[in-house]
Amino acid sequence: MSTFKRELELFLLALTFFTRIPVPVKLDYSGEGLNRASRYFGLVGTLVGLIAALVFYLTQFIFPASVAVVLAMIATVLLTGGFHEDGLADTADGFGGAFERERKLEIMKDSRVGSYGSLALVLALLLKFQLLSELALYSVSSVVGGLVLGHTLSRAFAASIIFNHTYVREDAESKAKPLAQSMHWDEVLFLVLSAGVICLLLTGVGATLVILITLFVARSLLARWQSRHIGGYTGDTLGACQQILELVVYLVLLLLWSQS
Numbered sequence: 464m465s466t467f468k469r470e471l472e473l474f475l476l477a478l479t480f481f482t483r484i485p486v487p488v489k490l491d492y493s494g495e496g497l498n499r500a501s502r503y504f505g506l507v508g509t510l511v512g513l514i515a516a517l518v519f520y521l522t523q524f525i526f527p528a529s530v531a532v533v534l535a536m537i538a539t540v541l542l543t544g545g546f547h548e549d550g551l552a553d554t555a556d557g558f559g560g561a562f563e564r565e566r567k568l569e570i571m572k573d574s575r576v577g578s579y580g581s582l583a584l585v586l587a588l589l590l591k592f593q594l595l596s597e598l599a600l601y602s603v604s605s606v607v608g609g610l611v612l613g614h615t616l617s618r619a620f621a622a623s624i625i626f627n628h629t630y631v632r633e634d635a636e637s638k639a640k641p642l643a644q645s646m647h648w649d650e651v652l653f654l655v656l657s658a659g660v661i662c663l664l665l666t667g668v669g670a671t672l673v674i675l676i677t678l679f680v681a682r683s684l685l686a687r688w689q690s691r692h693i694g695g696y697t698g699d700t701l702g703a704c705q706q707i708l709e710l711v712v713y714l715v716l717l718l719l720w721s722q723s
Contacts, residue, residue: 472488472490473496473499473500473502473503474500474503474506474507475488475490476490476496476497476500477500477501477503477504477506477507478503478507478510480497480500481504481507481508481511481543481546481618482507482510482511482542482543482544483541483542483543483544484510484542498646498650499650501622501625501646501650501654502646502649502650502651502653502654502657503654504618504619504622504654505615505616505618505619505622505654505655505657505658505661506615506657507618508614508615508616508617508618508619509611509614509615509661511539511542511543511614512610512611512612512613512614512615513611514538514539514542515535515536515538515539515542515610515614516535516606516607516608516610516611518531518534518535518538519531519532519534519535519603519606519607519610520603520607522534522535523599523603528596528599528600528603528606529592529596529599531599532592532595532596532599532606533592535595535606535610536588536591536592536595539614546702547702547703547705547706548584548587548588548702548706549699549702550698550699550700550701550702550703550705550706551580551583551584551587551702551703551706551707552576552580552581552583552584553570553571553573553576553580553699553702553703554571554580554583554689554699554700554702554703555579555580555582555583555584555703556570556571556573556576556577556578556579556580557569557570557571557692557693557699558579558692559579560577560579564692564693564694567692567693568631568693568697571697571699583703587706587707587710590710591709591710591713594710594713594714594717595609595610595713597717598713598716598717598720601720605716605720608665608666608716609712609713609716611661611665612661612662612665612666612674612712612716613709613712613713614709615658615661615662616658616662616674616675616678616708616709616712617704617705617706617707617708617709617711617712618705619654619655619657619658620655620658620678620679620681620682620704620708621682621685621701621702621704621705621708622646622654622701623646623651623654623655623682624682624685624686624696624701624704625646625651625696625701626646626648626650626651628686628689628690628695628696629690629694629695629696630695630696630697631693631694631695631696631697659671659675662674662675666716666719670719673715673719674712674715674716674719677711677715678708678711678712681707681708681711682704682708685704685707685708686704689703689704
């Protein structure tokens with residue numbers, strides 16, 4: 464198999480794992496294949512962000528910017544099936560609903576959404592809407608670029624937690640989603656560099672440094688937060704990290720626009 468074909472299959476594997484976009488080829492869904500595909504998690508976010516940006520750009524010609532923002536948010540949920548939002552809700556329920564590690568993991572396995580999960584989901588979506596709407600006051604391009612960066616960088620930095628933190632194994636009766644459980648140094652390097660290049664192309668050197676440094680600090684704090692609660696990460700906690708880091712990207716972009 465050629466290198467190009469192998470890498471394309473890994474990208475498509477990452478695409479089918481994180482989105483509901485169908486692909487016309489048969490793929491290797493083994494754990495090892497998913498581990499190797501982790502290098503493309505950020506680029507999958509780029510594709511999701513581009514589609515959301517296109518929805519916003521087209522609909523803002525017809526509707527107010529706030530409505531276009533909601534439609535773009537709906538598009539991302541339809542594309543991903545609410546994959547990361549579900550992780551945020553489960554993590555909030557588990558971390559907020561118990562003190563013992565085992566009980567937290569047990570709550571996170573429950574498919575029902577509790578009060579903590581509902582609150583986290585509503586507040587996160589509300590903040591996302593407000594931040595994107597505020598960016599729209601500056602320019603259409605700020606939202607278009609923000610959506611691409613938010614989805615790319617948040618997935619890249621959340622996935623990088625796999626590289627140097629412990630996966631918390633769940634029992635066979637859990638509702639655990641399949642998950643990359645290890646990442647080689649060249650995979651995390653490609654993951655972060657590809658996201659950094661996209662950020663550089665869209666924002667410039669100065670803004671890229673501010674955004675990446677902020678995300679690195681936020682990523683470190685989130686990794687410590689989940690380690691303190693359950694001793695490592697699960698698919699749900701990585702989903703929660705993605706949602707939080709996406710909000711961090713929009714916050715930083717809004718601050719940068721307000722200073723320009």
